[in-house]
Structures are given as structure tokens and as C-alpha cells.
Amino acid sequence: MVLFHWWDYLKLLEKVDYSGLFILELQPKKYADTGLVLELLLSSIRILREAGL
Amino acid sequence: MSITTRINSKVEHLKNNAERAYRKVKMKIGLSLPSNYLSGTYTDPVSSIYYSALGPVDSGLQLLRSEIECIELGFFMENTPAEQIEKAVQNVWSAGLEVSVHAYLPEKIEGDDLTSIYTWLKSLLPILEDHQEKLVINLHALASVNGNLDRLKEKTVENLKKLADLATAQKLPVYFALELNRSKGEVDPSTTYLGVLDMCLRINSQQAGIGWDWGHAYANVLKHLLPPEPPPSFLRKVIHTHIHDLGPNGGTHWPLTCGTVPLVGLS
Numbered sequence: 001m002v003l004f005h006w007w008d009y010l011k012l013l014e015k016v017d018y019s020g021l022f023i024l025e026l027q028p029k030k031y032a033d034t035g036l037v038l039e040l041l042l043s044s045i046r047i048l049r050e051a052g053l
Numbered sequence: 054m055s056i057t058t059r060i061n062s063k064v065e066h067l068k069n070n071a072e073r074a075y076r077k078v079k080m081k082i083g084l085s086l087p088s089n090y091l092s093g094t095y096t097d098p099v100s101s102i103y104y105s106a107l108g109p110v111d112s113g114l115q116l117l118r119s120e121i122e123c124i125e126l127g128f129f130m131e132n133t134p135a136e137q138i139e140k141a142v143q144n145v146w147s148a149g150l151e152v153s154v155h156a157y158l159p160e161k162i163e164g165d166d167l168t169s170i171y172t173w174l175k176s177l178l179p180i181l182e183d184h185q186e187k188l189v190i191n192l193h194a195l196a197s198v199n200g201n202l203d204r205l206k207e208k209t210v211e212n213l214k215k216l217a218d219l220a221t222a223q224k225l226p227v228y229f230a231l232e233l234n235r236s237k238g239e240v241d242p243s244t245t246y247l248g249v250l251d252m253c254l255r256i257n258s259q260q261a262g263i264g265w266d267w268g269h270a271y272a273n274v275l276k277h278l279l280p281p282e283p284p285p286s287f288l289r290k291v292i293h294t295h296i297h298d299l300g301p302n303g304g305t306h307w308p309l310t311c312g313t314v315p316l317v318g319l320s
Contacts, residue, residue, distance in 0.1 A: 022082045023083040023084070023191075025085040025125070026297055
């Protein structure tokens, strides 16, 4: 079940233009043993871009 | 399908495209990185991981510059040397990126100068406008294991109001975001939409708003502590956002590839 849609919320956040509004806050210690820290970081950014940011 | 329906559908499609294009120009994505890494020190475990992934700070920031627009100095406490913060911010600016800061809300606030409370602001504020219009400082509410909820709330409002009022009185382009926190067993007045909203409304400053942490909020939703959708009055006060996913066992701050926090509906 989809509980909420981020894009729907983005549409509500009108007139907000403070720098750094959307901060990706990761803790790579939790998944460093995957050896994919950079890949997962870039994938996360890509997901946000594809989401419309 | 009637011609009217088709026209309406086309108009809606164009409106969505226009809105998305507008957002692409308007919105900025940032990444939180530890001030140690950003100041060129890679000895602590997290900075060491980032060093392995991104290389030294100069090349790491250049790599990120093609992907994002802002770096947030990861959460630091009162005992972090001001020189470290200053050097970290300078490195971010040198890479052509903007900066936001995840700092602490002091338990005691004395004096009438914001730069005597956050001493690292002293050298940065005079050159801030060379790099960005304003500085967002994200803060947690005061919380403790055995505290009194009402007292913590009162003190958070009092102290954050002092900071915001000082910024206004000193005409400084500094904005404070009060973060919606994950409920983790502490006495914390900032784990609900209405708790954070109430504090912000009582602070009643144009220079203080809500830091909406989507990962924290969704963790609280899954624990049935929050409804999935925040009230419009909460959204109207949002000035800053932290984004992360939930990993195994509901752990926060995982990459968005986990797919736990729903992104459906975005495309």
C-alpha cells in the first residue's frame, strides 16, 4: 500500500527556496561493507533527480 | 474520448511538465558530509569511508559538483573546533557549492551576538554573500533520556527564539530549521508534526522554520506514532528537508535504493 507520495508533498512546498532544501543524509557506516558507498550515493541522487528535483 | 476531455488531459500534462521544469531550476539537492572529511581530516571511521569512496576532499567535491548544488556539514557538537567548521565551509565554497549546517541548539544562550554563540560564523558571515544568499542551520530540539517533556519544549522554544531573534536583530541572512526527529525512546518534543509545528509557531520568527526529515517521519509512521501525511500548516513552515531511506530492521539514513520510503507517484 502506498501511504504517501513525495512528489505530492513537493508540490505543497511552494515558495520555499532556501539553499540546500533537499539534503540527502546518509550514514555509510551502515552499509560500507557492501563496498558500494559511491554507487549507492550516486544512485540516491539519481532517484531524486528522476523524482523531479 | 471527447475533444474537451482530450484538451483537459493535454493541459494537465503540460502543467505537470512545466511544474517539473520549474522545480528542476528551483530546487537544490545537497549531501550531508562530516566536517572532518570536509576539512581534510580522514582519520575518523566515517570520513575514512568517504575518503575511500570519493578520494580527498578537493577531488571528492569536484566529483559531487556535477551531481548536486549544496553540501551540508554533518551534525556536530559544541566541542567541534571552530577552525574545523570554517575550513570545511571554505572547502565547500572553493568547490563552487553552497553550504548548509547541521549544528546544535545550545542549552544555555548568553550574549546578544550570534557570532559569539556560533563562533565559526564570525569569519564566514562577511563573505557569505559571495557564495550564497542565506545560510540554513538545521538543529535538533533539546531532548534527554529522563527529561520533562514540557520543560524541554519550553527551553527549545526559548533558545531557538533567541537565536532567530538575534539573526533578525543583527540583520543576518541565517535561518534556523527545527528538525522532526525519529522517536528513539528519549524524551523529545520534536517527534511529531504537531510538536514541531507548535514550537515553530511559538518561536514566531521569519528566520525559523521546520526541518522536515522524511526518513525520521516515515520511521515514526511505521511505528504508528504519526499519520502518513503531515497537516498543511506543518508544510507551510518547512524550510529544510533531510532525505534518507530505511534499511534492514527500520534503520534510518540508508540510501534511497532500499525503496522503503515510498517514491511511487513521482513519475
